[in-house]
Amino acid sequence: MNDILSIIQTSMSSLRNSEKKVAEYVLSRPELVIQSSITDIAEKAGISEPTVIRFCRQIKLKGFMDLKLCLARDMPHGQQILENVDFEDSVPEIANKVFTSSKDAINKTLRRLSMDDMERAVEALSQAERIEFYGVGGSGVLALDAHHKFFRLGIPCIAYTDAHMQSMSAALLNANHVVIAISHSGASKDIIESARIAQENGATVIGIQGEKKTPLSKYCTLVLSSNSKEVALKLAPMSSRLAQLAILDALFVAVALSGGETVSRKLEKVKDSLADKRY
Amino acid sequence: MNDILSIIQTSMSSLRNSEKKVAEYVLSRPELVIQSSITDIAEKAGISEPTVIRFCRQIKLKGFMDLKLCLARDMPHGQQILENVDFEDSVPEIANKVFTSSKDAINKTLRRLSMDDMERAVEALSQAERIEFYGVGGSGVLALDAHHKFFRLGIPCIAYTDAHMQSMSAALLNANHVVIAISHSGASKDIIESARIAQENGATVIGIQGEKKTPLSKYCTLVLSSNSKEVALKLAPMSSRLAQLAILDALFVAVALSGGETVSRKLEKVKDSLADKRY
């Protein structure tokens, strides 16, 4: 329990009568309190200024300023209006918008990510005899990246960015195998087809996509999605792909840790193998 | 346009000299600013009090109090100590740490990114006759991703993940060409060698790396770095690679916009070309 509103709520009982009035007012309009002066609060809450200060001290704060600062910290960031980039924007403005939109995508994704599904995915991946990553186009790159991470764990795995190879490989899978099917739109015919084949053969299919419900979902054992509106440039999915990358990162770390010390040693070995390629 | 530190960073160029001092101080010790008075800041930054206020107004805030409150909003609960993941962590905890660390990396990177260098990079890229992306290993994937984005703009470009191909291609470049050399460590012999050759032949070399000063820097016309401590799993650079991806995204958007409407049409065309690959 560290946010100030909860603390006020909890301390309610140990407050004097007039202080309670302050507490109630703060709880009812915290956003407004941040912008008000002590005089405003005293008037609105129908008590005197020192009472407001005494209230602040009572909840273990230094003073009124401290209350405002604490409230500001805990209040979810107003309404962040994410603007689309514009032809008139300067480079710093563009950078700001792209980065902000990326951050936002990561935030939203973490918030909406089903942790149950994440756990099931980690379970499946760490048990898997082999992992296959499927993706085409931009998502193909994500597949390659995921492969590049997971193979370090010593798990046999491969990424296919070629639709034919995906289908062919999917046909050879069984219940001991896991497929991670990546498609931002979740509508790519090739990926859907491969996922279908993989599922028919009993493999666990984990879908990584931009929305929860897509045509691909039907053939997935479970879906991890990066719900986020594309802000920076609607013509190329960027921030949501970044979020998908973060999902894959999280999966990788979780799977790596589930392997215990052994995996750490494997990762070290891989790292050491590159030693003479560097200065 | 979201957090105040980024806004300050972005506005840097449009500030007066003495206001820049304020900006630098605020960026360097934001947590301290929250607890200070105008007088303190004026003294520490070596300027006068009204300058501090003028600085606040310049970045579209109401006044000094407003600055403190905005800083407090963006600096939730002191400095959230980014913990390293642990073998005991549950999957939700891991996801939380990985995502938080990614967000943090993006934040830090935007804040420390030199906008001058970004502008120069965008200028060079949009003038380029050809763009080549070099990377090996994990950074090779970034190179592929960058290629996948930029080629849509109709600019001739290519990504090489093979060290030999990189060197050979670099030897054929001239002043009309731009190389984006990607290396997280900035210490990869292969990439350094290719960058050296490219630079010798007069090409503009843009380095994308994890730190400002690396062996690679020497052969770069300019460097864009993703300064960030790796938190989640020290054995694999993840959050900083995510930040590098964001840098490339920003470059892409900026170059795309510099091309005006023509580019928009090209992007549309590329998108439309995929229509019958989707449901």
Next chain:
DNA sequence: CTAAATATGTTGTAATTCTACAACTTTAAA
């Protein structure tokens, strides 16, 4: 019902933010 203790309000002070204006610096023009 009175006295002590507690709770609240009034007035005043010190600190802080902010404004108006003056001094200085730079730039442009004669």
Next chain:
DNA sequence: TTTAAAGTTGTAGAATTACAACATATTTAG
């Protein structure tokens, strides 16, 4: 080079704000 204009920064002080000391009211206990 000199002069005027514009722009930048600092000084001094006004206005606001948070806070403290004290006075008054209210409650509680004997």
